[in-house]
Amino acid sequence: MDTFELNPQLARDCHRLGRLPFSELLLMDNAHYPWFILVPRTRETELYRLEPALQAGLMTEVNRIAAFIDKHQPQIEKLNVAAIGNLVRQLHVHVVGRHSADPAWPGVVWGTASRTAYSRAALAALRASLNAARLPGFVAHPDSP
Template sequence: MGRHHATPPARYELHPQLAADTHPLAALELCELRLMDDANYPWLVLVPRVPEARELVDLEAAQRRLLTDEIDLASRLLRDVFRPFKLNVAALGNLVPQLHVHVIARYEDDPAWPAPVWGRVAARPYSPEALVERVRVLREGLRCGGA
């Protein structure tokens, strides 16, 4: 009888483009919660730690429910900390196939308003000082349970 070699299970890895464009904020039960490196908007990205997940339908039912809860947490965090006019929530991933969800605080006077943020205005990376402060404020918001 021939030997059957099982393929090792896939491991979760953050897509290199997401790693380059975002900063770690918190590890949630399902997702990495990350801050987009664009000071034009308070912008969070949730990345489910599920190997090879590209679409919402790739998640099991319990994972989809947990992702919804974590989107809610990120949305409440941005709402409570930044008081935006509107929250944009999107899972697009045309350039980065790994499943990830954007939660973006929008204001009527932000650089892209009222258009979507993608491809409208060049990203404005955080200065080191502004990044430290933004991460501090968001982590404090998470700890205080405002989210």
């Protein structure tokens, strides 16, 4: 795909953290959860239809983000990984850290009324941790004001 456009709903709901070799890395603007979203640069809407190299690369990136959450969020009891796409058709994979004290536990995080935006300080700290993790091929997106 020559040009990549992020779905407007994802752009509204998330912070754009940067670019990985196969996907764009986003953070859902809900500080209740470490909730990352990887959006592969493709027009395809189904995971199983991706070319094998893109599918493998995306899954490697999903695993790296899951490991990042596991390392930097010791309270996390369970990592949820999903590619639903009912509301936003653009293929995207959620990687969400969960724990029994989070507001939606044990239910799903989608559509919950409990939402708290990241503070500038918390977002800056998360960006710094992500940059320090030196994920292979990660290029940080310029910080927004």
